[in-house]
Amino acid sequence: MMANSPVPLSQPPRAETSSQICDRLWRLYLEMLRIRVIERRIAERYGEKEMRCPVHLSIGQEAVAVGVCAHLRKQDKVMSAHRSHGHYLAKGGNIRAMLAELYGREAGCCGGRGGSMHLIDREAGFWGAVPIVGSTMPIALGLALADKRRGGDELTTAFFGEGATEEGVFTETLNLACVLRVPMLFICENNGFSVYTPLSLRRAPDFEFGSYVRSHGSLYFSGHGNDVEEVFALTGQALSAMRQDPGRPCVVEFSTWRYYEHCGPGQDDHLGYREAEQIKHWAERCPLAVARTRLLALSPALDPEMTAAEKRYIREIDAVIENVRSSPMPDAATLQRGVFAP
Amino acid sequence: MMANSPVPLSQPPRAETSSQICDRLWRLYLEMLRIRVIERRIAERYGEKEMRCPVHLSIGQEAVAVGVCAHLRKQDKVMSAHRSHGHYLAKGGNIRAMLAELYGREAGCCGGRGGSMHLIDREAGFWGAVPIVGSTMPIALGLALADKRRGGDELTTAFFGEGATEEGVFTETLNLACVLRVPMLFICENNGFSVYTPLSLRRAPDFEFGSYVRSHGSLYFSGHGNDVEEVFALTGQALSAMRQDPGRPCVVEFSTWRYYEHCGPGQDDHLGYREAEQIKHWAERCPLAVARTRLLALSPALDPEMTAAEKRYIREIDAVIENVRSSPMPDAATLQRGVFAP
Amino acid sequence: MSDKSPTRELTFAEAIREGTALCLARDPRAFVIGLGVPDPKGIFGTTAELAAEFGADRALDVPLSENALTGLVIGAALGGMRPILTHQRVDFALLSLEQIVNQAAKWYYMFDGRGGTIPIVIRMIIGRGWGQGPQHAQSLSSWFAHIPGLKVVAPASPADAKGLLVASVEDDNPVIFLEHRWLHNMRGPVPEGYHRTPLGECLVARSGSDVTVVASSHMVIEALRAADFASAHAGVEMEVVDVRCLNPLDFETIANSVKKTRGLVVADDDTRQCGFAAEIVARVGEAGLKLNAPPVRVTYPDCASPSSSALAAVYYPAAPDLFLAAARIVGRGASLVDKFPKRPCPVDVPYLEFPGPF
Amino acid sequence: MSDKSPTRELTFAEAIREGTALCLARDPRAFVIGLGVPDPKGIFGTTAELAAEFGADRALDVPLSENALTGLVIGAALGGMRPILTHQRVDFALLSLEQIVNQAAKWYYMFDGRGGTIPIVIRMIIGRGWGQGPQHAQSLSSWFAHIPGLKVVAPASPADAKGLLVASVEDDNPVIFLEHRWLHNMRGPVPEGYHRTPLGECLVARSGSDVTVVASSHMVIEALRAADFASAHAGVEMEVVDVRCLNPLDFETIANSVKKTRGLVVADDDTRQCGFAAEIVARVGEAGLKLNAPPVRVTYPDCASPSSSALAAVYYPAAPDLFLAAARIVGRGASLVDKFPKRPCPVDVPYLEFPGPF
């Protein structure tokens, strides 16, 4: 079985790399690679029509998930939305439960009830994803409030797309966080699109997300989301700013790009809703390629290890898929189980 | 009958005052006085239990209504919320239809169906008030959009309290206005309270309303709402800024204070939810007193005219009330009329 | 449950306040949150002095943000708290239905139990009074009862207000707690101490042999008035079933009553089409229960609630209408409706001293 | 109305697109607005190329702001426009219910006509498909039908999709236009030209003498399949009444059918409690219509819609269930249900080539 949890950064530096930087980047890279391999496999096998639910792949956006989650401990909490595979995996979510969910199996993290848009693994600190845009933001705030009241030191993080910030619930949630002084982390993945709709149809040319956020009394940072080292560093900065100013929430915005269609297993740049120049710009900034180039510059010897790791991940995901495919579907008799909690 | 429309500023200066400034202030003062007298009368007679609906008096906030509406033409459109008497009257709403509505009569502006929280007089350009906080903001935007598409030059204004800006619908509406380039005027009356709840429980200490608004790409102005000349001047500035930058909405925030309880005919400072110092501060800044003092300094001879005007307004409102009280209640047989438009 | 002084009387509002205070005292995870919770009027007295007694962080005021606030209490509940959220009017809760319906109601089911439970109580004030008008006097009880995963409670007496509130706070599911504004000042005996009324049980509030009236919330009061009159003047014995909990629904009690009386009136403080009354009539029909006459729904007409007292008088059905429906079903006494005692106060207030303006 | 080529076939989605284009061409005040309206997929083809044909300001894309957007179209309608607002799922419209219920539905009534009319059409996609799961497969038709002032339309055929859409745009009231996702790719004859189907009229989609099935939207398709089988194999003649418009409801057509058949099955693509099916059963009961057997509701069970195809198979009732209900009422043929032809495709798609993923 594959590792279910991201490699924690508190581990001692690996022997085979000399510098800590290289070591960290190597581990971040591996985690991104693992997620990429898994999602690619999902895309490849989707056409078999055995995963019978919508899938929103995060291929291209792995660096945000991995760079942010690298700072989180198991007990820290994460919530997400429709595009949550990467967050779930980076937070250490159980891969078999995820795949089983996509395959509609009993062993799925929701027993097959949710499909890809409803991932959950509370043991790994992944407290749930739902596909109504924006809706987990206040729920995550409530989780953070409960921890604060309990005197716990857990950090709660909500991942969402830039589209979610257009919903009124974003300002309401951020304001509540500021007023109630709940130090929660909001991670906005700005990939420029809400389905097919570009930002230019959703925000005025002079819209200023940073001052929007700060006007509430929240901290705000922004950076490149396809550079996992920058994501890692910026998240670290955000967390230390939060520690220095306790009770303040923080929003971090990362620019990024999805390489696949909004929903489904394919690519759709032929539809023409994204400009060729943009497409090219981002194609050159694949988060895995960026990290790989840098790693190889630091340590050329990693090249074969990369190939080996990829092969290993492929083997692992294929094994999971085969295991899941032979696992039972939910028992029809359980259909009405749990409408009410006992 | 009393005048139903605000004294238009395009009228030639009155003979009895020398300066234009004085003349304008006099007319603004008279309009505030008229509104004050009407609402005071409502408060005084509310205990008779013949006005059987909630009333949210705007006593203390007249300067905003009057100073803003003095810029508006009849065809310009206004919408408001629960505390709308002042806006309705300043826009020229029919006083008899308003009182009849409060008295639940057939002649009410809603035929008695709405009560005080549902004023309307489209002929006067008052397109409706409803008591769900924030809900007329996007409706007003839709009106403005329709005018824009028709190529009309009408201006649409939404009045609302600062509490309404906490609802998600405010940012959604403002963003839509900016994205669709609809030049609409948002007037925020910041009286510091949402019912009994002070701003300090609703916004972080470093909340910045101005940058919140501007971050959307909107214009923003703010000023003292109890000084009718400042309200008039600032609104003028706002309108010329809008003319210079076509397609941009504008939010103007006025600080003000309500002298009466949130809802009902009484004063409730004995309840202790507002600080004595604040109460004193604002008591000294009654918009009528401010204007009166200034007027008398400009033209002491106005003193008896003020007294005479007040008496006249009292007579007029009393006549309206007596007229309304003897008017018929709605016919019970009409209960289900107009569930659907024909 | 303790029942030391069953004759002690409280108002419905005081009973809610007492139940809430007991929950706050017993369970440190419980807190009350909502617009106006700690304010001088304390939501018609139901939250009065809770902040003073339990601290400001157990009785919280908030910005105007119904939607996010609902998400916040859902999350807090997932995190182990037991929030009680208040809305001063159900009409305002319309802004939060996405969270209530998509998230709170489904969470436990859709994550197959692994998402955790959402023990929240959402108090909503429904109903009329003093010309509130079209946007401050709705019920929408059938909306909530339509959603799987929501428990829906609507007490009619001070005792049940307390007992059902306590049970709602203890329940691990989201509970919609509907309070008709006309009930807050009604007095009645309320058991002292930590008293719980189980969710999901109808109460036969008055037994009778001739016709069954199914009612909830304030309509129970009207039904009992109708039953008193019917018994005293028409020799018609109306059995009044107080639904108390619209979901889960104790249909057995209703069915047993209908089997006995073979007559059915459903009284519902809501507009008619697709209202809760339709569900009761449908279930009785589906169950094949024999009726001596067609069932009757007594509801608001299908239009919004008007403000003017002249229109309110014809909009809201009351005891005489229930009596008339019952008498017609039984086939005697209908003409006596003219003898029904006049209301001692105007039609738009529950009693003469009703303070208004809300 | 022109009917040049009644045999010309279009898909349901194409029919909506055609109806919309005709409205845009005929009335310069009409425009379409909503997330994805001008995008390459054009809301399952229903808005395809409208922006190219009529200009970007007649087919608008928007930010994610369902609530304000609804207010915006209400205001635009007051200002003389005739907006068609689209939601890709009814579930998203939950964010806008305050505007729909408090404002759009009540405006004309609560201002006693002086507020003006709100001619808006709100298209909402309902229903399942490809494992959408708990938050993307609701119906909520009874919610809308419960609100006075909303017209609620749910076509079942391409012809009605076009005709009812045109009539909805022409109507001066807010119209909730419900499109079941499984219908979009179904083909059927569609009249050419500016064709209008009046709101508020049920259609007897198939006549029969033994039992009435009342259905709307996709359930009509299932009912017709059931009726074909019942007639061919069990000698049971099911009359299928397609509701088409849930409010205002043409109960007369339903009552006439029930009077004839003395049997009632109500098929509803929604959960059961307080659903629209309850309203039909209640009305039939209240009207005192004689039935040979108790009425039956065929609905979803009272739980959220699960994603897995194994659960979908038991969650969604289909033609065999309707046949079984009808056969039991009539008292013959029930055992033939085992002979019901198997679906030619998996249970979670309407037909084998259903593209998914939405």
Ligand SMILES: Cc1ncc(C[n+]2csc(CCOP(=O)(O)OP(=O)(O)O)c2C)c(N)n1
């Ligand atoms: C409230 C709501 N409205 C609309 C949708 C349909 N929808 C699903 S994902 C999505 C795009 C959201 O964009 P963004 O938040 O930027 O996330 P991304 O898909 O780009 O990762 C939309 C509009 C939804 N799920 N919920």
Ligand SMILES: Cc1ncc(C[n+]2csc(CCOP(=O)(O)OP(=O)(O)O)c2C)c(N)n1
């Ligand atoms: C959506 C909604 N939530 C709550 C209320 C109850 N309510 C009525 S007025 C009001 C205060 C609003 O404050 P503000 O907007 O500042 O206006 P003000 O009363 O100060 O003029 C509240 C909370 C409401 N009417 N609508």
Ligand SMILES: [Mg+2]
């Ligand atoms: Mg995006």
Ligand SMILES: [Mg+2]
């Ligand atoms: Mg205020």
